[in-house]
Amino acid sequence: KQEVTQIPAALSVPEGENLVLNCSFTDSAIYNLQWFRQDPGKGLTSLLLIQSSQREQTSGRLNASLDKSSGRSTLYIAASQPGDSATYLCAVSPTMTTDSWGKLQFGAGTQVVVTP
């Protein structure tokens, strides 16, 4: 059974510092991995999607890497800002089988606070 872990559970950094968020998964048979942002009491905003064949994906100040063989992904946020304060979740999609279709498996998230 796939298990997705995010460490640390919480992180506080001063503004301007780079953020490094980790996501690990136990079963390397994934189709893709997606990073989301969630503000308190709100829905999920998709940040980046990495296909299993890719090593990294970039969008603005965000860069996500994927090492499928070791079961790890890292989200880097450059030059953090107070507006980056949120919970960040990673989720993996399993490879294509009838039983697993559509089942995103989420990590518990990393709660980030960026202080001015």
Add this chain to the structure above:
Amino acid sequence: DTEVTQTPKHLVMGMTNKKSLKCEQHMGHRAMYWYKQKAKKPPELMFVYSYEKLSINESVPSRFSPECPNSSLLNLHLHALQPEDSALYLCASSPIGGWTEAFFGQGTRLTVV
């Protein structure tokens, strides 16, 4: 437009009430999902619809009844809920299935009293 719209944003209902949550997307996505999220926990999958047909039911109690009347609309009918069903209910959609980018709505905060 990458928007998934959920209504209502907040809902308070009694244990004997019947209510419905609504989700709408106009991105042409043919897969739609309901997730439940308790405080400080990750979202948990409840139902998956593919081409308007229910393809996954994650052993959800029958007091939750999903419906997909067309390719843009997803409903979740609620009846005789329990206080422990209080949670954030999230709707999501994705292009062709669970292996492409999923887009989530802002959720409905449900409180059962």
